[in-house]
Amino acid sequence: MAFKHGITLTEISDGARTLTAVSTSIIGLVATGADADATTFPLDTPALVTDIETAIGKAGTDGTLAKSLRAIADQTRAVVVVVRVEEGVDAAETASNVIGTTTPEGKKTGMQALLDAKSHVGVKPKILGTPGLETQAVTSALVVIAKKLRGFAYARVVADTVAEASLYRANFSARELMLLMPDFLLFDTATSTNVTGYAAAYAMGLRALIDTQTGPHKTLSNIAVSGVVGVSQPIRWDIEDDTSEANLLNASEVTALVRTDDGFRFWGNRTCSDDPLFAFESTVRVAQLLADTVVAGMLWAIDKPLNPALAKDIVETVNGFGRQLKTQGIVLGFNAKYDEANNSTASLKAGKLRIDYDYTVPPPLEDLGFNQRITDSYFADFANQLAEAA
Numbered sequence: 001m002a003f004k005h006g007i008t009l010t011e012i013s014d015g016a017r018t019l020t021a022v023s024t025s026i027i028g029l030v031a032t033g034a035d036a037d038a039t040t041f042p043l044d045t046p047a048l049v050t051d052i053e054t055a056i057g058k059a060g061t062d063g064t065l066a067k068s069l070r071a072i073a074d075q076t077r078a079v080v081v082v083v084r085v086e087e088g089v090d091a092a093e094t095a096s097n098v099i100g101t102t103t104p105e106g107k108k109t110g111m112q113a114l115l116d117a118k119s120h121v122g123v124k125p126k127i128l129g130t131p132g133l134e135t136q137a138v139t140s141a142l143v144v145i146a147k148k149l150r151g152f153a154y155a156r157v158v159a160d161t162v163a164e165a166s167l168y169r170a171n172f173s174a175r176e177l178m179l180l181m182p183d184f185l186l187f188d189t190a191t192s193t194n195v196t197g198y199a200a201a202y203a204m205g206l207r208a209l210i211d212t213q214t215g216p217h218k219t220l221s222n223i224a225v226s227g228v229v230g231v232s233q234p235i236r237w238d239i240e241d242d243t244s245e246a247n248l249l250n251a252s253e254v255t256a257l258v259r260t261d262d263g264f265r266f267w268g269n270r271t272c273s274d275d276p277l278f279a280f281e282s283t284v285r286v287a288q289l290l291a292d293t294v295v296a297g298m299l300w301a302i303d304k305p306l307n308p309a310l311a312k313d314i315v316e317t318v319n320g321f322g323r324q325l326k327t328q329g330i331v332l333g334f335n336a337k338y339d340e341a342n343n344s345t346a347s348l349k350a351g352k353l354r355i356d357y358d359y360t361v362p363p364p365l366e367d368l369g370f371n372q373r374i375t376d377s378y379f380a381d382f383a384n385q386l387a388e389a390a
Contacts, residue, residue: 028081166249178255180256336356
């Protein structure tokens with residue numbers, strides 16, 4: 001070793017890292033608005049809204065944009081990525097514009113533009129919707145976008161009756177989708193009348209609020225909705241009656257919009273998943289949070305020498321995040337581990353490492369039962385009770 005008379009400082013960068021949870025509350029909104037400010041909301045281009053009240057003032061009055069932003073703002077001050085699309089000459093053309101495509105020049109239009117939000121405005125939308133523009137084709141396309149973004153979509157059922165809603169639900173098999181019925185009503189100050197308020201827009205705003213205040217492990221259901229005065233069609237709700245319209249919709253995995261004794265609420269926890277493991281909205285969104293956070297937080301480990309110390313640091317990093325989630329009540333349990341069976345000598349030699357982790361998400365309390373009994377047993381000490389009351 002070379003002679004030195006002095007101090008040497010060696011910086012050590014090994015060890016576990018802290019994973020920072022990705023934001024789950026960023027909204028991706030696709031809307032129409034022919035008279036919206038074109039600079040603030042350029043057509044078929046992701047536009048970042050951080051001051052939603054100012055954005056409402058520039059959204060015009062035509063189409064669905066201003067009304068959707070108002071519904072979101074009535075729930076929370078969310079970050080919103082808006083893609084404004086042109087309204088077509090008929091419903092079919094509008095649906096095509098909403099779905100969008102990729103032009104020969106490589107520009108994505110319609111909801112496809114949400115896929116480029118990260119590169120355009122620096123954020124990735126996770127709560128997706130096309131309020132007031134839903135068709136079966138539009139919602140099906142939105143599910144594809146949700147899968148690619150690892151996001152969650154909210155859409156109104158295209159149906160007028162509970163029976164029709166059940167049939168419509170059968171068109172989907174995606175865990176990234178929650179269907180809603182019917183719409184809300186809101187008071188329109190421009191016309192001084194009650195008008196339709198898009199269910200999906202209120203769901204998106206409320207979802208962002210819950211994510212911020214509680215977390216993705218709380219479902220949309222049974223939280224008061226602000227800024228509404230009614231529902232567009234009555235949905236009978238009775239917390240004890242399993243034949244009520246709201247319960248029948250829930251049984252078909254459609255979330256109902258209801259009036260309870262404490263205001264207007266979404267009532268229902270279910271997704272359109274064909275996998276029972278992801279039947280609840282909360283389970284899907286926690287799974288998405290985990291996947292996004294683990295992937296985004298492991299860039300530091302890629303291309304480092306694959307040795308036991310690195311594998312240990314990765315496992316400890318992931319377990320550290322799991323402990324945070326458990327402390328916050330987002331998961332009931334979490335465990336990451338190195339499984340020798342999944343890491344052969346050949347795969348390790350090829351620079352491949354596989355880490356397993358499992359977790360449990362608390363389900364929503366969907367069915368609460370009480371047993372009520374009448375008994376004469378409390379007469380046994382009647383005399384003592386009488387003496388105590390004297």
